[in-house]
Amino acid sequence: MAEYDAEDLAAQLASENSRENINKRRSQRKRRRRMAFFRSIFRLITTVILLAAVSIAGYYLIGWGVQAYRDVRDMYEAYLIRQEENRGAVDVRFDGYTNVLVLGLDDAVNMDDAEEKRADAILLISMENATGKVRILNIPRDTWTPMAHNKGETRLANVYAVGGAPLMVRTINQMFDISIHQYVVIDLVTFGQIIDAVGGIDLYIERDMDYDDPAAGLAIHMRQGYRHLDGKGAEYYLRYRSDDLGDLGRTQRQQxxxxxxxxxxxxVDTLPKVPKIADILKQNVTTSAELFDSVHLGNVIRKLSSEPPRTIMLPGDFSREDDTVWIMDRTAADEIIHELFPPEEAGQEKQEEKS
Known part of the structure; x- marks a missing residue:
């Protein structure tokens, strides 16, 4: 009987242990299910929050992108309008060139003794984009010409006083039927700073130069021979005109x-001075070039040929009525322009001959 009770007690204990284990396992499974449920809820909430954040960020990013695009588009359209005002339309015939009009201003006075800026030096610089070759057409300041927009006739130097660089661009465009892509306007002080920044220029002075003009603040006294010209010396060399050739002699010296x-x-020794030169240009030079032109101009400058530029003086002669006025030879000028900017058909014929 005692053995029976022991066995019955053991069975009862085993049964209780089994139920307890089953209950534990059930409890554990319930906890795991609850944890899995809570984790699912947490992941769902996290996913919803992330999606909402991404959606909101995407909305604002798209909005910012659209606004940025509109701003850039508006800036570019405003740039095109300014360029149209500055230089007029550009003929596709000149897409292979970058033509820059450089105007050097003097400090003059008009008939009423009021200060008046005029173009003392007028250079049309043409850079061939593919080869980097540079050609410079030097135009005498006293060239007699009709102004653009039917504003009458005058010396080319005076056109700047009438309508600034934009009128100069259109007048020269009208004279030669050449598209001008950019213009640069520089005064005497800035010009001297640039010459000093590059370390001066070594040049042979072909004759003694003696000229005094107290009203203009000029006292030019330079001896013939090789000279090292600083900014002021370069200014004197280029402004001197008291010789038999007058303005023609000055134009030749400019070339x-x-x-x-x-x-x-x-x-090579000029390269370290480029930042200083760029700073001078940025602070004191007026130009039509803007941010949208920087990539193109940078590529053109990087390709500049090491060959000396070809310099050409506008053909013509002094007027019989006034020997201070330069009259352009239209036929000779047209031939030069045709040579510098050959028609597309002529260029294709040359390429076919070479091939």
Whole structure:
């Protein structure tokens, strides 16, 4: 009987242990299900929050992108309008060139003794985009010409006083039927700063130069021979005109100086001075070039040829009625322009002959 009770007690204990284990396992499964449920809820909430955040961020990002696009588009359209006002329409015939009109201003007075800026030096610089070759057409400031927009006739130097650089661009465009892509306007002080920044220019002065003009603040006294010209010396050399050739002689000196200056810019020892030159240009030079032009101009400058630029003076002669006025030779000028900017058909014929 005692054995029976022991066995019955053991069975009872085993049964209770089994139920307890079953209950534990059930409880554990319930906890796991609850945890799995809570984790699912948490992941769902987290996913919803992330999706909402991404949606909101995407909405604002898209809105910002659309607004940025509109701002850039409006800036570019405003840039096109300004360029149209500055230079007029650009003919596709000149897409292979970058033509820049450089105007050097003097400090003059008009008939009423009021200060009046006029173009003392007028250079049309044409850079061939593919080869980097540079051609410079030097136009005498006293060239007699009709102004654009039917504003009458005058010396080319006076056109700047009438309508600034935009009128100069359109007048020269009208004279030669050449599209001008950009213009640069520089005064005498800035010009001297740039010459000093590059370390001056070594040049042969072809004759003694003696000229005094107290009203203009000029006292030019330079001896013949090789000279190192700083900014002020370069200004005197280019402004001197008291010789038999007058303005023609000054134009020829401008051509000579431009070649020497170009060679100095391409020298290796000038490279460290480029930031200073750029700062001078940024602070004191007026130009039509803007941010949208920077990539193109940068590529053109990087390709500049090491060959000296070809300099050409506008053909013509002094007027019989006034020997201070330069009259352009239309036929000779047209031939030069045709040579510098050959028609597309002629260019194709040359390429076919070479091939």
């Amino acid at each position: 000579k100086f431009v070649k020497a200056f170009y060679a100095k810019l391409l020298r």
